[in-house]
Amino acid sequence: MQKRVFQLNPLSCPTCAKKIETVLLKVDGVESAEVSFTSSKVNVAFEDTVDVTVLIDRIHRLGYRVLESKKA
Amino acid sequence: MKKQDIPMVVSGLLLGSALLLDAMGMTSLRDGSLAIASLIALLPIGRKAVGALRFGMASIELLVTIAVVGALFLGEFSEAAIVSFLFLFGAFLESRTIRKTRSAMESLIKLAPSSAVVLRDGRRETVDILTLVEGDIVEVRTGQRIPVDGTIVHGSATIDQSQITGESMPSEKTIGDSVYASTILQNGYAEIMTKRVGESTVFGNILKRLEEAQDKKAQTQRVIEKFAGWYTPSVVVLAIVTYLISRDIRLALTLLVIACPGAMVISIPVAIVAGIGTMAKHGILVKGGESIEKLAKINVIAFDKTGTLTIGKPKVSMIHPVEGDESSILNYASIAEHGSSHALAKAILAKAEEMGIKPSNIASNLDVLAGYGVVAVGDFGKIIVGNLRLAKQNETEFPIEQLDSYSTLTQTYPTCVFVLLNGKLLGYLILSDTLRDDTQETLVSLRKLGVQEIHVITGDSAASASQTLGPLGIDRIHADILPQEKADIILKLKKRKKVAMVGDGINDTLALNESDAGIAMSSDASEVAMKTADIVILGEKVESVATAMRIARFTSKVLKQNIVISIGTVFFLIFGVLLGKVHMDTGMLVHEASVLAVILNALRILRKK
Numbered sequence: 220m221q222k223r224v225f226q227l228n229p230l231s232c233p234t235c236a237k238k239i240e241t242v243l244l245k246v247d248g249v250e251s252a253e254v255s256f257t258s259s260k261v262n263v264a265f266e267d268t269v270d271v272t273v274l275i276d277r278i279h280r281l282g283y284r285v286l287e288s289k290k291a
Numbered sequence: 292m293k294k295q296d297i298p299m300v301v302s303g304l305l306l307g308s309a310l311l312l313d314a315m316g317m318t319s320l321r322d323g324s325l326a327i328a329s330l331i332a333l334l335p336i337g338r339k340a341v342g343a344l345r346f347g348m349a350s351i352e353l354l355v356t357i358a359v360v361g362a363l364f365l366g367e368f369s370e371a372a373i374v375s376f377l378f379l380f381g382a383f384l385e386s387r388t389i390r391k392t393r394s395a396m397e398s399l400i401k402l403a404p405s406s407a408v409v410l411r412d413g414r415r416e417t418v419d420i421l422t423l424v425e426g427d428i429v430e431v432r433t434g435q436r437i438p439v440d441g442t443i444v445h446g447s448a449t450i451d452q453s454q455i456t457g458e459s460m461p462s463e464k465t466i467g468d469s470v471y472a473s474t475i476l477q478n479g480y481a482e483i484m485t486k487r488v489g490e491s492t493v494f495g496n497i498l499k500r501l502e503e504a505q506d507k508k509a510q511t512q513r514v515i516e517k518f519a520g521w522y523t524p525s526v527v528v529l530a531i532v533t534y535l536i537s538r539d540i541r542l543a544l545t546l547l548v549i550a551c552p553g554a555m556v557i558s559i560p561v562a563i564v565a566g567i568g569t570m571a572k573h574g575i576l577v578k579g580g581e582s583i584e585k586l587a588k589i590n591v592i593a594f595d596k597t598g599t600l601t602i603g604k605p606k607v608s609m610i611h612p613v614e615g616d617e618s619s620i621l622n623y624a625s626i627a628e629h630g631s632s633h634a635l636a637k638a639i640l641a642k643a644e645e646m647g648i649k650p651s652n653i654a655s656n657l658d659v660l661a662g663y664g665v666v667a668v669g670d671f672g673k674i675i676v677g678n679l680r681l682a683k684q685n686e687t688e689f690p691i692e693q694l695d696s697y698s699t700l701t702q703t704y705p706t707c708v709f710v711l712l713n714g715k716l717l718g719y720l721i722l723s724d725t726l727r728d729d730t731q732e733t734l735v736s737l738r739k740l741g742v743q744e745i746h747v748i749t750g751d752s753a754a755s756a757s758q759t760l761g762p763l764g765i766d767r768i769h770a771d772i773l774p775q776e777k778a779d780i781i782l783k784l785k786k787r788k789k790v791a792m793v794g795d796g797i798n799d800t801l802a803l804n805e806s807d808a809g810i811a812m813s814s815d816a817s818e819v820a821m822k823t824a825d826i827v828i829l830g831e832k833v834e835s836v837a838t839a840m841r842i843a844r845f846t847s848k849v850l851k852q853n854i855v856i857s858i859g860t861v862f863f864l865i866f867g868v869l870l871g872k873v874h875m876d877t878g879m880l881v882h883e884a885s886v887l888a889v890i891l892n893a894l895r896i897l898r899k900k
Contacts, residue, residue, distance in 0.1 A: 257564040
């Protein structure tokens with residue numbers, strides 16, 4: 220089990236938070252995903268089998284940039 | 292201008308030129324300009340819509356895209372252009388203002404220095420803070436912020452520690468003293484041996500808690516989010532049903548435009564972030580939105596006496612001469628107590644110093660009797676400084692008939708110290724815990740804020756407690772309470788009221804836990820206090836209890852207003868659209884305005900003192 224915090228560009232429409240959460244939760248092995256749009260951060264918890272770059276890529280393909288990825 | 296803002300600016304300009312063309316009567320050019328404005332604004336919206344669609348998700352952007360494209364097909368060029376432009380412009384303003392709600396917190400985060408001057412092999416080197424390790428010696432000069440938690444190994448300095456301890460007076464630090472990251476070296480020079488860096492410093496810990504605090508969702512927030520989660524699909528279904536019944540494609544598209552639950556989703560978090568940040572600015576750490584809501588509802592406050600309302604250290608409050616005067620009593624008392632580190636001795640010496648009395652002699656032949664007092668013998672004679680038991684034991688000229696009255700005295704004033712010289716009673720000193728300077732004021736503010744009852748829970752005797760707390764007008768003093776009984780009192784109070792407990796966070800964790808809102812006053816952000824308490828007040832300011840309460844009440848008020856604004860807007864829009872009073876462009880305008888309204892409303896919290 221791993222935990223990560225992704226820092227995104229400032230989010231505007233609050234529904235993007237929901238979108239990002241849904242997309243990440245669809246990845247096999249992702250336990251939880253929570254987006255705080257006031258701080259524009261994503262907190263994800265996932266199994267060790269999950270590749271972090273896949274998560275970042277998914278967020279990217281939704282149209283949001285991950286500026287920083289930190290272990291939590 | 293940022294690259295991502297270009298479509299918004301261009302479509303805005305085209306929209307403006309369309310107005311001019313309209314005034315000049317060039318209708319076909321006007322419509323062309325509007326159509327291009329719509330398409331340009333649709334570029335970023337459509338891209339997000341497609342992005343989400345690839346994951347099988349229908350997003351708000353998709354709904355807006357459908358509505359705008361539909362409007363273009365219907366020949367409603369101005370509506371299409373206005374809706375798509377407003378959607379981008381709204382998002383632009385929102386991201387800007389939302390950032391402001393975090394400004395109080397951001398300004399705290401910026402306090403942490405990012406680089407440090409490290410001394411390695413006799414050379415100075417400026418390095419990134421994250422490359423420092425335990426044991427590194429860093430150099431800090433006048434005006435700089437200390438970059439690490441550690442110990443001074445060289446030099447001495449005046450340090451403003453208000454950021455960590457809430458203490459507004461700067462303190463003098465020298466070799467061997469601990470210093471903390473983010474505090475300011477006001478004057479002097481120090482070389483510091485690094486103990487902790489970055490997130491593991493006390494300040495880093497505070498920041499981490501603050502970040503966590505804003506991620507914690509309040510109860511109301513979950514309810515609203517659930518509602519918002521249902522809202523969008525319901526409006527989409529409503530749009531389809533409306534179309535099937537009325538065959539009015541325009542009406543259906545207008546419903547899609549107002550399907551974004553924007554204001555609802557952000558109404559609560561923006562208020563909470565502003566509340567948490569504003570409290571942090573005042574040295575008050577709050578666990579999260581839920582704690583703010585709980586604190587706002589409190590109507591009874593119970594204080595643990597020692598260290599909250601009072602300083603927690605005894606002070607000489609009265610001197611009663613029997614023979615001689617005040618200064619001679621203090622003189623003899625300090626001869627005997629000189630150099631002692633006992634709390635009572637310290638209080639006596641402090642009083643003597645305050646009155647400008649220097650002991651005329653220093654006792655060398657001392658006999659300290661724990662639990663009784665001290666006996667000193669020298670050129671000056673035999674001095675006894677102690678309690679009634681010690682006074683009685685020694686042959687004194689203690690008027691036997693007055694003994695009874697002295698016993699009564701010690702019942703009222705538990706800490707009564709008798710001073711005898713050569714068996715003669717010179718007089719006695721009464722010591723008591725003293726109120727903080729801001730205690731009275733705080734209780735007045737709390738009552739003004741609507742706190743109905745103020746209780747004090749203390750382990751002291753009733754006599755002693757009422758002596759110190761007498762002038763405050765406390766509703767009820769629970770005296771002679773053992774630490775483990777404190778929680779029981781809270782439980783009893785909780786049956787009728789919403790109770791906050793204010794304690795030091797060490798001896799009263801159980802009571803803090805049981806209360807509806809636990810407030811710990813702590814001189815450092817200790818892990819224990821942060822875990823059990825909803826609110827941690829850094830430093831020794833009891834006044835902050837009232838400040839926390841005031842900000843919590845206001846935040847909760849703003850929060851309720853925001854819920855009313857957002858839900859009200861949604862119903863207004865749905866009925867407005869269904870009744871044909873609200874069109875696509877005004878619908879988008881009202882929606883974006885409501886989003887901005889809840890953000891601006893939350894910004895008011897930042898100005899709260």
